[in-house]
Amino acid sequence: MARLIFDYDPPDRFVAGTVGEPxxxxxxxxxxxxxxxTSVALEKQxxxxxxxxxxxxxxxVLRRTAGETSVPxxxxxxxxDTAPLATPIEEExxxxxxxLAWDGSDERVVIEAQAVAEDETDDETAxxxxxxxxxxxxxxxxxxxxxxxxxxxxxxxxxxxxxxCPFCGNPLDPAGHVCPRANGIRRAS
Numbered sequence: 001m002a003r004l005i006f007d008y009d010p011p012d013r014f015v016a017g018t019v020g021e022p023x024x025x026x027x028x029x030x031x032x033x034x035x036x037x038t039s040v041a042l043e044k045q046x047x048x049x050x051x052x053x054x055x056x057x058x059x060x061v062l063r064r065t066a067g068e069t070s071v072p073x074x075x076x077x078x079x080x081d082t083a084p085l086a087t088p089i090e091e092e093x094x095x096x097x098x099x100l101a102w103d104g105s106d107e108r109v110v111i112e113a114q115a116v117a118e119d120e121t122d123d124e125t126a127x128x129x130x131x132x133x134x135x136x137x138x139x140x141x142x143x144x145x146x147x148x149x150x151x152x153x154x155x156x157x158x159x160x161x162x163x164x165c166p167f168c169g170n171p172l173d174p175a176g177h178v179c180p181r182a183n184g185i186r187r188a189s
Contacts, residue, residue: 004136006031006038006092010108014140016047016154017085022162023173029095029113030085031140037086040113040138042095044158051154053100054109054147061102061144070107071144079149093136108141 008014011031018025027047030039061071096116103110115135142150162171167181 003132003134004092006136006138008033008036008038008139009141010143010146011140013081013086014111014142014146014150015081015085016051016150016157018157019085019089022160023171025161027157028085028089028091029138030089031138032086038092038138039085039089040093040095040115041091042113044161046095046098047154048158050098050100050111051151051158054111055151057100057102057109058144058147058151069144072148075148075152076145079145081149081153092138095138096135103141106141108143109147111140111142113138 008031011033013030013032015030016027017030018027020026025044027042027044028039029042029047030037032038058071061069062073065071067073093115095113097114099110099112099114101110102108114137117135162173164170165172165177165179168179170177170179
């Protein structure tokens with residue numbers, strides 16, 4: 001079976017977003033270009049790690065070029081995106097492996113998100129090689145400004161979850177939770 005690759009170079013929009021209430025949210029990466037729309041599901045931790053790594057990559061590009069690049073040091077106001085995910089949200093696949101790169105020739109951040117593979121040992125090879133077979137793949141090439149906006153939105157999205165318990169740090173549900181630091185006594189939020 002031929003590999004399904006969703007390629008956006010560049011997308012009109014690339015964001016992380018959620019569906020559902022805190023504690024029951026499903027996280028998505030969503031890319032769109034014209035009438036094309038691709039949504040892939042992933043874990044909250046994957047969103048956090050991707051945002052942190054993109055930010056570190058952009059900071060490193062700025063450092064190495066001594067600021068002589070199109071990468072902004074902060075999010076330009078016109079690049080911010082606070083709109084909800086586009087609908088309909090149809091999950092193409094669940095992300096297993098991600099890759100991140102900087103293409104210096106056209107100053108673009110390249111993000112690849114690949115579906116969970118049956119054979120986990122082939123994940124990295126499939127991301128690097130342009131193979132005709134393998135799990136579905138979402139690939140986006142975005143500017144530094146779009147990448148900064150992605151980072152800001154993603155980190156705010158993750159932080160908007162359930163507040164942590166002041167005693168144990170675990171997430172608080174609206175009805176409280178069984179706190180291990182309180183010997184199993186239910187603490188109210």
